[in-house]
Amino acid sequence: MPDDEGHPAIEEIELGKVLSALADPLRRRVVRELAAAPEGAARTCASFALPVSKATVTHHFRTLREAGLVRQVDRGNSRMAELRRADIEARFPGLLTILTAEPVP
Numbered sequence: 418m419p420d421d422e423g424h425p426a427i428e429e430i431e432l433g434k435v436l437s438a439l440a441d442p443l444r445r446r447v448v449r450e451l452a453a454a455p456e457g458a459a460r461t462c463a464s465f466a467l468p469v470s471k472a473t474v475t476h477h478f479r480t481l482r483e484a485g486l487v488r489q490v491d492r493g494n495s496r497m498a499e500l501r502r503a504d505i506e507a508r509f510p511g512l513l514t515i516l517t518a519e520p521v522p
Contacts, residue, residue: 435485485501
């Protein structure tokens with residue numbers, strides 16, 4: 418059962434939801450950028466400068482969170498996103514390697 422913020426437990430992370438979340442190029446970009454950062458790095462949603470409205474950014478990060486790809490935490494008046502690197506590698510070994518190898522358009 419997901420926690421109070423909607424983060425699924427590691428055993429609840431499903432391949433179908435992960436692949437569905439990664440089908441969108443902007444969400445793949447977010448995951449690639451987080452994967453390229455040092456482990457434990459957290460960024461605000463706005464720092465990705467996605468070319469969409471604030472409501473759409475919120476939708477994208479909710480999709481990533483509910484799929485189990487990112488963990489979001491409130492820090493002051495902003496929300497930080499951190500890649501669930503260890504959980505993703507445990508569930509789907511090599512997935513992040515594939516994503517980071519994808520040519521950036």
